[in-house]
Amino acid sequence: MRIATSKFRLALGYSFSIILMMTMAACNLKITPEKGCNFVMNSMQQRVSWNSNLPISIYIHDSVPSDYIPAVTNAMKTWETALGRKLFEVVGVVSGPATPQKDGVSIIYFMSKWEESKTSEQARTTIYWQGEQIVEGDIRINAKNFTFSTGSSPVAASVDFESLLIHELGHLLGLAHDNEAGSVMNERLASGVLRRDIGNVDLASVKCEY
Numbered sequence: 001m002r003i004a005t006s007k008f009r010l011a012l013g014y015s016f017s018i019i020l021m022m023t024m025a026a027c028n029l030k031i032t033p034e035k036g037c038n039f040v041m042n043s044m045q046q047r048v049s050w051n052s053n054l055p056i057s058i059y060i061h062d063s064v065p066s067d068y069i070p071a072v073t074n075a076m077k078t079w080e081t082a083l084g085r086k087l088f089e090v091v092g093v094v095s096g097p098a099t100p101q102k103d104g105v106s107i108i109y110f111m112s113k114w115e116e117s118k119t120s121e122q123a124r125t126t127i128y129w130q131g132e133q134i135v136e137g138d139i140r141i142n143a144k145n146f147t148f149s150t151g152s153s154p155v156a157a158s159v160d161f162e163s164l165l166i167h168e169l170g171h172l173l174g175l176a177h178d179n180e181a182g183s184v185m186n187e188r189l190a191s192g193v194l195r196r197d198i199g200n201v202d203l204a205s206v207k208c209e210y
């Protein structure tokens with residue numbers, strides 16, 4: 001019996017898009033569907049996650065302004081404090097063109113260019129997985145259509161960068177959107193609002209995997 005090998009790419013943003021590349025052999029493999037726990041599911045209805053492959057090694061592209069980096073690390077610490085374990089490791093800063101791609105390296109980008117058809121999208125996280133294992137995740141921040149604030153108080157008409165990163169790191173961990181009240185995975189993050197507290201619903205979700 002040949003086990004099907006599947007490679008998936010899922011972009012998680014304001015709108016979902018899924019690109020599926022799959023070679024499937026005839027196979028009677030049966031897997032009991034897992035409880036979703038608000039995770040992205042693979043075609044076998046299993047949650048995708050980094051499993052025990054933690055911490056997630058992540059690079060910051062040099063397009064991210066240096067004074068925004070503390071907000072990134074704060075967002076990481078927020079998830080880690082909520083879960084009581086190390087989840088992320090910032091390996092370093094990478095330079096070169098800001099062209100996210102599937103290259104085996106997880107990178108956070110601050111994009112000065114954005115698709116004209118997606119101007120309402122504040123950010124986009126793309127995760128790649130094989131089986132149930134996430135192998136890479138890239139985060140794009142839409143710096144073309146949004147302005148950001150990083151202080152401890154909200155700024156009108158600006159998106160709180162730390163709140164946005166908490167949401168995108170949730171996607172990096174494997175979470176999908178959750179429109180329950182109090183979730184940091186609500187699809188929309190209003191401008192001029194801080195949303196920096198992991199909700200009970202989010203904690204219950206991530207604990208299914210981590």
Ligand SMILES: [Zn+2]
Pocket residue numbers: 012013014167171177187
């Ligand atoms: Zn999202």
